[in-house]
Amino acid sequence: MNHIVIIGAGQAAAQAVVSLRQGGYNDAITLIGDEQELPYQRPPLSKKYLSGEMEAERLFFRGQEYYDNENVTLKLGCRVTAISTDEKTVTLDDQSELAFSKLIICTGSRPRQLPLPGADLANIFDVRTIADIDAMKPAFTPGKKLIIIGGGYIGLETAAVACKMGLETIVIEAADRVLARVTDPVMSDFYQRVHAEEGVTILTGTGVAGLHGTGGAVSGVELSDERILEADCVVVGIGIVPNIEL
Incomplete structure (x- = not known):
């Protein structure tokens, strides 16, 4: 059969x-x-x-x-x-x-994980599944401080929605511009400007050194220049890894 x-x-x-x-x-x-x-x-x-x-x-x-x-x-x-x-x-x-x-x-694939201290703290989210978003929604309340690691499509889309929901939103991108892997500098400038006009802060050319926590939940993101940004929640959008284990 x-x-x-x-x-x-x-x-x-x-x-x-x-x-x-x-x-x-x-x-x-x-x-x-x-x-x-x-x-x-x-x-x-x-x-x-x-x-x-x-x-x-x-x-x-x-x-x-x-x-x-x-x-x-x-x-x-x-x-x-x-x-x-x-x-x-x-x-x-x-x-x-x-x-x-x-x-x-x-x-298919799964989200690439941050190979950094503190990556296993609570209130650090991926954007891949319905369950991911369901876990994220309770943390997305007006006035909360959100840091998004990664300035690709996932990061920028999440930032746009979060800002409209009333969160103080910062995007951290290691490259010198957002969407660097998928578009040209003109379009990168356009998307960065549009997000900035909506209230999103974007830090390009900035790496992440680690994540700090309080009571088991994330409370800050340490940058490569040793600055620490306060965070109530973090979204990680740094690419994907193919599921090839089989």
Whole structure:
């Protein structure tokens, strides 16, 4: 019996399901994801979902009914720990096994972590999953001091929303301009100016040496020039690492 197993439940995996069915594949499909939610779009997380303008259900590519109607088995909240190409099986973290005729790997990436002292303090957040934003929202209250480490798209999008929510927002970027990896200096200047006009402070050419804490929660960010900026919460947006462990 044909059985396609898809490891991962992001956009690539969700589109693979749709493309397989549209292409005439009618046999079994199992999609495995480590989050509890149905496959969903990530770009709105740092924008409308963070601001509260969008509910989680609106992030989903397809509703549960679609997967039921298309005979797609969803195994959510679990991970694949091993693949046997000889036996054509995958092993899940509950030690169960699934046989496959074809395997599609869509494991994506995860946020790069700060390799610095204090990076494990409370109120330091990534922007990658619904759970990340749900954990972040209670800390995003007017008047709080937010420091965002990284001046890429994630950092700037989060900064724009946070500033509108009333947080005192500072973006720290090690390069000499924001968005240095993805755009030219003219566009970098434009985005920096727009953010500054909205009240975001951007420090370019500035590194981070460590994070300070009080009572187990972050209370400040130490810069490479030894200055310490007060912080009630920190968002880290310094890139991603591919999930290639399998």
